[in-house]
Amino acid sequence: MNVKILLKLVLVGSCLAWPPVQRPAYSGSQEVQPAPNGIKMPKNYRDWRIIATSHRLDNNTLRIIYGNDTAIEAARAGHTNPWPDGTIIAKTVWKDATLPAWEKAVVPGEFVHVEFMVKDAARWASTGGWGFARWKGRDRQPYGKDASFVQECFACHTPMKDNDYVFTHPVSLP
Amino acid sequence: MNVKILLKLVLVGSCLAWPPVQRPAYSGSQEVQPAPNGIKMPKNYRDWRIIATSHRLDNNTLRIIYGNDTAIEAARAGHTNPWPDGTIIAKTVWKDATLPAWEKAVVPGEFVHVEFMVKDAARWASTGGWGFARWKGRDRQPYGKDASFVQECFACHTPMKDNDYVFTHPVSLP
Numbered sequence: 001m002n003v004k005i006l007l008k009l010v011l012v013g014s015c016l017a018w019p020p021v022q023r024p025a026y027s028g029s030q031e032v033q034p035a036p037n038g039i040k041m042p043k044n045y046r047d048w049r050i051i052a053t054s055h056r057l058d059n060n061t062l063r064i065i066y067g068n069d070t071a072i073e074a075a076r077a078g079h080t081n082p083w084p085d086g087t088i089i090a091k092t093v094w095k096d097a098t099l100p101a102w103e104k105a106v107v108p109g110e111f112v113h114v115e116f117m118v119k120d121a122a123r124w125a126s127t128g129g130w131g132f133a134r135w136k137g138r139d140r141q142p143y144g145k146d147a148s149f150v151q152e153c154f155a156c157h158t159p160m161k162d163n164d165y166v167f168t169h170p171v172s173l174p
Numbered sequence: 175m176n177v178k179i180l181l182k183l184v185l186v187g188s189c190l191a192w193p194p195v196q197r198p199a200y201s202g203s204q205e206v207q208p209a210p211n212g213i214k215m216p217k218n219y220r221d222w223r224i225i226a227t228s229h230r231l232d233n234n235t236l237r238i239i240y241g242n243d244t245a246i247e248a249a250r251a252g253h254t255n256p257w258p259d260g261t262i263i264a265k266t267v268w269k270d271a272t273l274p275a276w277e278k279a280v281v282p283g284e285f286v287h288v289e290f291m292v293k294d295a296a297r298w299a300s301t302g303g304w305g306f307a308r309w310k311g312r313d314r315q316p317y318g319k320d321a322s323f324v325q326e327c328f329a330c331h332t333p334m335k336d337n338d339y340v341f342t343h344p345v346s347l348p
Contacts, residue, residue, distance in 0.1 A: 058278040
């Protein structure tokens with residue numbers, strides 16, 4: 001084979017293969033104990049993109065809602081009723097706090113928990129197509145004694161049935 | 175030169191050079207008018223990662239604060255006093271709203287504006303090393319009649335001088 005052609009082939013081939021493809025989701029953490037229903041904490045959720053925020057006045061907590069690539073694509077396309085299989089929505093919850101230098105604002109204080117809704121219509125058919133999981137506190141203890149904990153999650157989300165069981169309305173960032 | 179060595183050099187070289195390095199910031203939007211001080215709206219800010227949220231009770235707005243890669247790396251490493259050159263912090267602001275199905279929570283309503291703090295200690299030396307910019311409304315109109323608008327921004331941020339003029343304390347996501 002002509003050396004020039006060989007060089008070109010190697011160059012193109014190596015460029016196509018490198019760097020390794022970044023998979024959008026679901027790399028489960030090995031460090032944190034799985035939820036009682038088998039859901040693993042997604043490893044890379046800290047890097048997910050924004051879906052919304054909320055401030056609950058009944059229990060004085062601030063929340064950021066964010067999602068994996070499937071969730072973000074669905075949110076931006078308006079395909080959220082239902083959300084597609086593969087969607088993972090994350091919600092991180094903090095107690096209300098105030099900064100001494102800025103008393104007019106409520107800001108995130110003590111970390112409460114991080115929780116996830118994982119869409120897999122077949123696997124989680126009995127709970128609206130969603131798998132639920134929550135890890136409490138900075139030591140990320142799984143919520144729930146056994147897999148039946150999801151009944152509590154699902155009961156709370158049932159009033160949102162017409163919105164595919166999701167409270168959050170994604171924001172649009174102009 | 176030996177062909178094998180040549181091949182290796184080409185392979186290594188092409189991998190290092192491809193894909194083109196993703197610069198952490200600053201791809202300015204061509205569609206939106208720049209701020210009066212010349213700052214362009216960062217094109218890709220919708221994809222930036224989370225720094226914090228806040229709820230201002232004095233003007234009833236919810237906010238998400240997020241940042242470019244330089245900002246996120248600095249926040250996670252605790253290198254935020256001062257934030258490094260190249261940092262861009264974004265804040266998106268919405269009016270308070272309530273969902274009919276979830277009255278106990280305040281959620282993002284009407285979009286108000288998106289604003290940015292751009293760290294360049296030399297360029298913006300007269301305003302604490304920060305360039306300020308804001309775009310109002312869904313049509314993203316630049317805020318300020320001329321470049322002097324930044325005096326208003328800087329005056330508001332001056333009480334936070336000991337925190338590098340930044341109100342936000344980054345959250346840590348366990």
